[in-house]
Each structure stands twice: as structure tokens, then as C-alpha cells.
Amino acid sequence: MALKITRAKLPLKTGGHPEIATFYGLEGDDGRDHFALIFKSKDNFTGVPLIRIHSECITGDALGSLRCDCGEQLKEALRIFSETGGILLYLRQEGRGIGLRAKIEAYLLQETGVDTYSANALLGHPEDAREYNIAAQMLRALGILTVRLLTNNPEKIENLRKLGIEVSGQVLTTEHENPLNKAYLDAKHSRATAFIENNY
Numbered sequence: 255m256a257l258k259i260t261r262a263k264l265p266l267k268t269g270g271h272p273e274i275a276t277f278y279g280l281e282g283d284d285g286r287d288h289f290a291l292i293f294k295s296k297d298n299f300t301g302v303p304l305i306r307i308h309s310e311c312i313t314g315d316a317l318g319s320l321r322c323d324c325g326e327q328l329k330e331a332l333r334i335f336s337e338t339g340g341i342l343l344y345l346r347q348e349g350r351g352i353g354l355r356a357k358i359e360a361y362l363l364q365e366t367g368v369d370t371y372s373a374n375a376l377l378g379h380p381e382d383a384r385e386y387n388i389a390a391q392m393l394r395a396l397g398i399l400t401v402r403l404l405t406n407n408p409e410k411i412e413n414l415r416k417l418g419i420e421v422s423g424q425v426l427t428t429e430h431e432n433p434l435n436k437a438y439l440d441a442k443h444s445r446a447t448a449f450i451e452n453n454y
């Protein structure tokens with residue numbers, strides 16, 4: 255199927271007048287509606303655009319859950335992009351790719367003191383089942399081959415590079431810590447550090 259992008263204006267209450275873009279005909283299309291939010295930059299994307307690849311967290315993004323930092327990171331990205339331009343790729347891989355039901359099962363396990371990655375593993379899921387091939391295709395479809403990435407997660411950078419997208423810079427997101435997400439953030443932090451030690 256030929257690749258088709260549909261773009262329409264999506265003015266936001268939080269500011270900015272991005273376009274939302276949906277994609278048809280991506281290779282390995284899993285039927286989920288991944289989308290991009292494109293905020294115009296002053297240089298019209300002649301420089302290297304700032305990108306955030308955000309994986310779905312309906313509990314954090316839509317409900318404001320305090321168990322994680324996803325909703326706050328999403329808000330932060332939208333604020334930065336509305337001020338300076340940039341592109342959000344919103345990937346429908348809930349719960350690091352295991353889906354909502356499994357994520358809630360993992361939450362239940364975490365209430366017994368198991369960390370977020372071990373909980374996935376105990377349930378027979380990969381610790382992180384996310385995949386960035388669709389994101390790389392979305393970027394290419396938008397004509398973007400080099401990015402600066404808004405993330406604290408070195409695995410996202412590594413994955414994109416393997417998929418042929420050049421990452422020329424990393425912009426860190428704020429650590430949005432609260433008493434209820436501290437253990438989750440600590441586990442992510444240890445994993446990121448171990449990943450850097452093993453791969454860089």
C-alpha cells in the first residue's frame with residue numbers, strides 16, 4: 255500500500271497550533287493509530303528538529319495518574335514544542351508495549367514490592383516490549399532523518415540509531431518525581447545507567 259499521511263489542524267487548549275498527522279501504509283502496521291503532532295518551528299525545520307517519542311500511558315496521559323511521570327512528561331513536551339516548535343510522535347504501545355490489562359496486573363505485583371521491570375518479567379512479558387520501527391518510518395515519511403531527542407532514556411536513542419535515524423543531540427526531560435512514583439523513577443534510572451554502562 256502506498257504511504258499516505260493525513261494532516262489536519264489541532265489547536266490545543268494548552269497553547270500552540272499543531273497539526274495532527276496520521277499514517278496509512280506503514281510497513282508492519284499493527285492497526286493501532288500512532289500519530290504525530292507537528293508544531294511549527296520558527297526556522298521551518300531547516301535546523302535539526304526536536305522530537306519526543308512518547309509511548310502511550312492512558313493512566314498517566316489522560317487520567318493524571320501519580321504512579322508514573324508520563325503525563326507530566328507529555329505536558330512538558332507539549333509546552334516546549336508550543337514555544338519552540340518540534341514534533342511529538344505518540345506511539346500506541348501502552349504499558350511499554352504489553353497493553354493496559356497487563357500493565358495493571360504489573361501494578362498489582364508492584365504493590366508487593368516488586369519493581370516495574372521485574373513485574374513484567376514475572377508475568378511472562380519482556381521488561382520493555384516497545385519497538386521503534388514505526389517511529390522511524392513516521393519520521394522518514396515526514397522527511398526527517400536527523401533529530402534531537404527529548405528523553406532521559408538512552409535505549410530510545412540507541413534504537414533510533416539502529417533504525418537509521420541520526421540522533422545529533424539529547425535534551426533531557428525534567429524528573430517529575432512525587433512520593434508515589436519514586437520507586438518507579440528509581441528503577442528507570444538504574445536501568446538507564448546499566449544500559450549506558452553496557453552499551454556506550
Ligand SMILES: Nc1nc2c(ncn2[C@@H]2O[C@H](COP(=O)(O)OP(=O)(O)OP(=O)(O)O)[C@@H](O)[C@H]2O)c(=O)[nH]1
Binds near residue numbers: 312327404
Ligand atoms: N509495564 C509497565 N509499563 C509502565 C509502567 N509505568 C509506566 N509504564 C509505561 O511506560 C511507558 C513510558 O513511556 P515514555 O514516557 O515514552 O518513555 P520512558 O522510557 O519513560 O523514557 P523518557 O523518554 O525518558 O520518558 C508508557 O508506555 C507507560 O504506559 C509500569 O509500571 N509497568
Ligand SMILES: [Zn+2]
Binds near residue numbers: 315325
Ligand atoms: Zn505512565
